[in-house]
Amino acid sequence: MTAGLPVLPAAGHVWSEQERSVLRRAEQHAQRCGLVEPWSVRVHDDRIEIVENVPAPLRGHVGADRNGAIACGCALAVVTCAVRILGWAPETVLFGDPDRAELVATVVAHQRYRPSPADVGRFRAVFEQHGRSDAFEPAGPAQLPLAVRDTIVRAGTVAGVRMVPVAAVVAAHRKRGLEAGLLVVTTTDGRRGQLLAGTALQRARLSATALGLPSKPVIEPFETREFRHRLVRHSGVEGCPQSLLVLGRSPASSDA
Incomplete structure (x- = not known):
């Protein structure tokens, strides 16, 4: 690109x-x-x-x-x-x-x-609908096989964007929490950073779907600057958090 x-x-x-x-x-x-x-x-x-x-x-x-x-x-x-x-x-x-x-x-x-x-x-994953089921069961990055997690992280890594595994953020004092997942972090903010963040998020989600994992993008809470700054302090990442991809358990592992 x-x-x-x-x-x-x-x-x-x-x-x-x-x-x-x-x-x-x-x-x-x-x-x-x-x-x-x-x-x-x-x-x-x-x-x-x-x-x-x-x-x-x-x-x-x-x-x-x-x-x-x-x-x-x-x-x-x-x-x-x-x-x-x-x-x-x-x-x-x-x-x-x-x-x-x-x-x-x-x-x-x-x-x-x-x-x-x-x-x-x-490409096949483009037309699949993983993550829309009411039975979606989140799985933190640490709960996934390392090879699976790394494949999704690599798919979502583009120039100027990193996919960072993060633990859940516990809500306190009426502040919004966040599930564990892959945090989309850009080097810079603004339209360019946001555009690249979307590319990374979609690529990672397609990779997860191709591997049989449901996923759920979380975007809305990142709209506020206060939330993004709080997330930086909590996670210790450098850069601009833009969104989160929450991964789920595969149907096979959930039924086991």
Whole structure:
């Protein structure tokens, strides 16, 4: 991923109608972070654009602005996953047009790419619905096999973002607590950091689903600066906490 270059990539592969259909079906399953239509994915002949689409009444609202950027990052993760499955290596530029503030990412493809088994597993996971069951049983990172946890952490690690296993935060004095999980921490805050945080969150969730684990993203409490600062003090992490991915037990282990 190329981040921050104020230029658009050169024209790439021209997407066929069949490929466009795959891309459109996939992006509909990205995490929306509590918003109805936080993005628009526009598939042009030779590029894919992800455009922020926060409704006018919500613009300027801190929570909606944060969650909209994070949701766009989730859409970007799903789009790039689909591009790989279609046999192309995605090339991404973030915020590539200074005259279009709403354009958060542009994806093109120049080189062929052979999808790996992990790519196939994550793409299948796009269409699965792990984590929506009423029987969701959280499992802290320490309760999971180390290899499983590390695979999910690696999947969610992108430039400028770390996935940090954290213990539960116990609520006190009417303050909100937090379940144990994988904390999404960015080097910087702002729209770029939030966009990257969404990409990391979605990639990690797809990896968990591919491994048979349900998961639940936690985003809403991070809207307040006070909560984020308290979490930094509690966990001792350096950086900007953006969201949390709570992992669950696999149905097989729960039934055992």
